[in-house]
Amino acid sequence: MSDEDRRDSLADQAAAWVPPWERPRPPAAEPDTADAASDITAPSPPTDDLAGHPPVQEPESAALPGELDRAEADRAEADRAEPDRAEPEPGEPGVGESSEAAGVPRRQAAGRRRVTAAPEPAPELSxxxxxxxxxxxxxxxxxxxxxxxxxxxxxxxxxxxxxxxxxxxxxxxxxxxxxxxxxxxxxxxxxxxxxxxxxxxxxxxDGQSVRLTQAALETLAVVAYKQPVTRSRISAIRGVNCDGVIRTLVTRGLVEECGTETDSGAFLYKTTTLFLEKLGLNTVDELPPLAPFLPDDVEELADATR
Structure with missing residues (x-):
């Protein structure tokens, strides 16, 4: 081949040359599984042309396939951890309707919880x-x-x-x-x-009368005016043993135990609510004063007792 023919051949090749960025791209292979990364293809390696032009840079993908797999795994784990709901909230997608189709992001729809309204107060009576x-x-x-x-x-x-x-x-x-x-x-x-x-x-x-004995009335009066008081203190005031009378008053619900004395550890006694109810009193402060019922020579009697 002569030099002139060689130059003509090179000119024809140069005229028929197409830049890489204008060349048609081959169709992408279909993936085996249909997932969110079906339309994402791996970047092709850069190619250098014979004329020294820079390689064509393919557009970067939103995420690599490995990152998409991890994102799908995280989303599936979050869906399993989310508690089931019997029915959708107002404004949430129903059964079979995706969150994206309803205009609500997936994470936002999954994080909502049902709020129970406070009970209404009872209506005021007339x-x-x-x-x-x-x-x-x-x-x-x-x-x-x-x-x-x-x-x-x-x-x-x-x-x-x-x-x-x-x-x-x-x-x-x-x-x-x-x-x-x-x-x-x-x-x-x-x-x-x-x-x-x-x-x-x-x-x-109906002709029957159930009354307290004189000893029970005296003991009950001592407890009412001296409460809280111990059995030994009641016996000292009355001058006789009052254990049996105290048990009778406790059995009838007029007197009850109310703790122990700090020094001796003896039981303390006081009157009950039933006592106030039977006497028609609101508190023991309404008991009548003892002064009008005491004899004039009460101090002499107290000195004689000592």
């Missing part, structure tokens, strides 16, 4: 309803009940219960009923009026 409910409860109680307990049962404010009870008590007294509402032993209870006690005793006792 004065008439509250009065009737209090009367109904007071008819069935077997011991004085406090205003706080009544307010809790009726689910009403405690400051409303007290004035209504005072109003009920005043209404019974003004109407002249045979019973009255009275505060006793720290609570409220219905009682028969003292002026009708004779008829009530005749009906209840």
């Amino acid at each position: 004065d008439t309803e509250l009065r009737g409910a209090l009367e109904a409860i007071l008819l069935v109680v077997d011991e004085p009940v406090s205003e706080l307990v009544l307010a809790q049962v009726l689910e009403q404010r405690a400051e409303r219960v007290g004035p209504v009870l005072d109003e009920i008590a005043a209404g019974y007294t003004a109407a002249g009923h045979g019973f009255e509402l009275r505060r006793a032993a720290g609570g409220w209870r219905l009682y028969t009026r003292p002026e009708y006690a004779t008829y009530v005793e005749r009906f209840v006792l």
